[in-house]
Amino acid sequence: MKIKRIVITSAICAGIAAIAYFAFVFPFYEPETSNFEVSIDRLMSFDYLTALIPLLIIIGMTTAGIVLVxxxxxxxxxTDKKDSRFAHVRTGRQKGAAPKQKPVWFMIMRWIIMIAFTFIAIWGGLIFGMGISSLSVPVLSCPWNTEEMTSSSCYYLSHLNELFELPWxxxxxxxASTIGFxxxxxxxxxGFLCPVGLMQDIMDKIRRKxxxxxxxxxxxxYKAxxxxxxxxxxxxxxxxxxGGNFCNFCPAVAVSPVLAGISTSLYVSGFLMVxxxxxxxxxxxxxxxxCPIGAILGFFHKISLFRIKKDTQSCTECGACYEACPMGIKxxxxxxxxxDVxxxxxxxxGECIRCCPEDKxxxxxxAGIKLYSSSRKKIMSGYEPDKNGGLPNDNDK
Ligand code: SF4
Ligand code: SF4
Ligand code: SF4
Structure with missing residues (x-):
């Protein structure tokens, strides 16, 4: 019953959003209006602000959609008490709930790397030269960000028919860049490089806040x-x-080139990005x-250098890792x-590791080197008494 209601609610919202988008937004951003002349000077000009209008529309529609849901x-x-938990139960820190952990260096590093690579993906080709675009990995660098398409792995993964027409x-x-990465x-x-992943993590942070x-x-x-x-x-x-072009449907193309300053079409991508x-x-x-790119990357998970390891002797089967996993990996x-799990x-x-209460x-x-391990001390850090040993400080009086 719950799933049925979620599906009906989502369908209504998607229907309203589709009508609004294709009636009011799409006609103003036809593909023919595309302008791929981008330079650093343009990033500093008023033109750049006008190029950002589609992005503002996407943000506005996303906000309206979330409020509507x-x-x-x-x-x-x-109308139905069975659904009341959707409306009144709130996430975030509650009275009596487990306190927040202190910031974990791994998570801080992960965010810094994601933001840095998103910056490189969007403006890297313009600022550091086209070589950055040539070494693109899937979704890291959208070729529409620059005039340079050569060797962009994201583009050619979805245009294999054009790949072998390129110079050797x-x-x-x-x-080298695609398979190697x-x-x-x-x-x-x-987890570390994809700009679309970063955008989703930011949306999750906003929801929590x-x-x-x-x-x-x-x-x-998850199976469905x-x-x-x-x-x-x-x-x-x-x-x-x-005879189709996947880029017309790629959600990333509605954001990444726009941020790079290209007056491009929102096409269907804009709606999908919402x-x-x-x-x-x-x-x-x-x-x-x-995500299809994620699925292709998953094919090679057995040979990738990054691994999640489990010490089954230390595990108490509490299930905290499963609860924390955004991908529902049981x-x-x-x-x-x-x-090797x-x-x-x-x-x-790394969310499973952050939430696991058992040491290691x-x-x-x-490549066999431990980057990050679960720690009971970290979990308990939220319970540490304050400097006054639990006594109210001057500001509390
Ligand atoms: S699954 Fe796709 S969208 Fe998600 S982080 Fe990986 S490549 Fe990016
Ligand atoms: S959170 Fe840690 S202790 Fe709990 S089930 Fe997962 S691995 Fe085991
Ligand atoms: S929570 Fe753990 S298992 Fe789940 S996706 Fe993140 S690293 Fe992988």
């Missing part, structure tokens, strides 16, 4: 979205052979569950024999 939830809760050195760069980093690209309840998925729901992922992989690879941001708000990394909690869906976000029960390694 929250209001619909409240209306549903009033471009083909070599494509394979995929083999070495695997889905650590998702605004204390809005998210959508909690169960095993059945898997076929969508494989359909999107087929579309990504096969659309070019059917859905990606909305979904990312209510369920962390929801697009990552169906094996991380249920595995009782294997040490790296899954094809694991985006190397979970760890992330790179």
């Amino acid at each position: 929250v209001l619909l939830r409240r209306i549903l809760a009033k 050195h471009s083909i070599v760069i494509f394979f 995929i083999l070495l980093l695997g889905r650590a690209i998702c 605004t204390k809005t309840e998210g959508i909690k998925m169960n095993d059945k729901m 979205v898997t076929p969508i992922k494989w359909c999107l992989v087929l579309i990504l690879i096969g659309l070019c052979f059917a 859905l990606v941001l909305m979904a990312g708000f209510f369920k962390r990394r929801s697009f990552c569950m169906v 094996m991380i909690y249920t595995e009782r024999e294997k040490v 790296t899954s094809a869906n694991c985006i190397m976000c 029960a979970l760890s992330m390694t790179c």
Whole structure:
């Protein structure tokens, strides 16, 4: 019943958003109006601000969509008590709930790296030269950000029919950068480098700050979205052979080139980006569950240098890791024999390790070197008494 209501609510919201988008936004951003002349001077000019208008529209529509969903939830809760938990239960720190942990260096580093790579992905080609674009990894650098398309792995993964028409050195760069990055980093690209991943993490942070309840998925729901992922992989690879262009549907193309200052078309991508941001708000990394690039990266998870390791002797099967995992990977909690618990869906976000209350029960390694391990001390850090030993300080009086 609950799932049915969520589906109906989502369908109504998507319908209203689609009508609003295609009626009022799409006609003003036809593909013919595209302008790919970009330079650093343009980034400093008034033109750059006008190029950002589509992005403001996307942000506005996302905000309106989120408010609409929250209001619909409240209306549903009033008409049916079964839904009341969607409207009134709030996330975030509650009275009597476990206190927040102190900041974890791994998470701080992960955010710094994600922001730095997003910066490079969007402005890197312009500021540091086209070489940066040539060494692109999937979704790291959208070729539409610059006039330079050569060797962009993201573009050619979805346009394989054009790849072998390139000069040989471009083909070599494509394979070296794409296969090399995929083999070495695997889905650590998702956890550390992908700008779309960063956008979803930001939406999740906003949800937590605004204390809005998210959508909690169960095993059945995780399994139900898997076929969508494989359909999107087929579309990504096969659309070019059917005469289509995947870039017209890629959500990233509605944000990344716009930020780079290109007056480009929102096309269908803009609408999909609104859905990606909305979904990312209510369920962390929801697009990552169906992302075709993520699925391709997952193929190589067995040979990637990044691993999640488990000490089954230390694990008390509390399930905190499963609760924390944005990708719903149950094996991380249920595995009782294997040490290596790296899954094809694991985006190397480290959330399971951060929430695991047992010393060294979970760890992330790179080429066998331990990067980050679970720590009871860290979990307990939120319970440490204040400097006055629990007595009220002067400001409390
Ligand atoms: S799954 Fe896709 S969108 Fe998500 S972080 Fe990986 S590449 Fe980016
Ligand atoms: S959070 Fe740690 S202790 Fe709990 S089930 Fe997961 S690995 Fe085991
Ligand atoms: S298993 Fe751990 S590192 Fe992998 S996606 Fe889940 S929470 Fe993140």
